[in-house]
Amino acid sequence: MMSYSFCMLTAAAALLVPCHALNCPGLPELSDNTTLGGLLRLLEPILGPTWPFRREKLPEPQVPMGLQGLPISRNTEFSDVLVNFRQRLSRLEGALTLNGKITKAGEKILASNGKKVTFSSALESCEQTGGTLATPMNKEENKAILRIVEQYNTNAYLGIKESETSGQFEYMNGTPLNYTNWYQYEPNGKGTEKCVEMYTNGNWNDRKCNLYRLTICEF
Ligand code: MAN
Ligand code: CA
Secondary structure (H helix, E strand, C coil): CCCHHHHHHHHHHHCCCCCCCCCCCCCCCCCCCCCHHHHHHHHHHHHCCCCCCCCCCCCCCCCCCCCCCCCHHHCHHHHHHHHHHHHHHHHHHHHHHHCCCCEEECCEEEEEEEEEECHHHHHHHHHHCCCEECCCCCHHHHHHHHHHHHHHCCCEEEEEEECCCCCCEEECCCCECCCCCECCCCCCCCCCCCEEEECCCCCEEEECCCCCEEEEEEC
């Protein structure tokens, strides 16, 4: 019986000449017309897919012209643009917050168009503007959404729906809830109330999806 290292040596030798009658345990049998390329393919599980000649050339990193070779922190032109951009964004957020157009909660920006529509219409208008329905994931976010609900004094649909299992609720992407703020004895719809509204006290109630509720989106 041939040893593994002998086989490897034979295989290495076979890189130089077309091989015909290699028969090594553990390696597939080679046919008569075996070529160097074919042999390399057979050895791929042992030698790795790129060894030694088929190493693919990696694409050059896409760096804007004029910035090549300089770390971002040392490129003053780029840093100036970035600082200016941040300042302007923060001023814009300040202005929008001041007149009640947006509310911030951590990284989330919340806003309403003031419209009362069904769940699917609310979701659609949020998504059309690059956001989704407001989805409180913690106390702070719940409070931020509540501020908008209070402003309009109207219940709002949340980005939460009943799962396949009735009585269980989940986020729009299907993951289970990691924060809830149900009103007492809610949810009680047991499959008949598949959407969730926020009351004007911040508590949640499972509710039918075809009612007219305030649209609040998060971005
Ligand atoms: C009451 C409660 C709620 C329920 C609504 C439906 O307010 O039972 O849980 O969603 O009625 O009208
Ligand atoms: Ca209910």
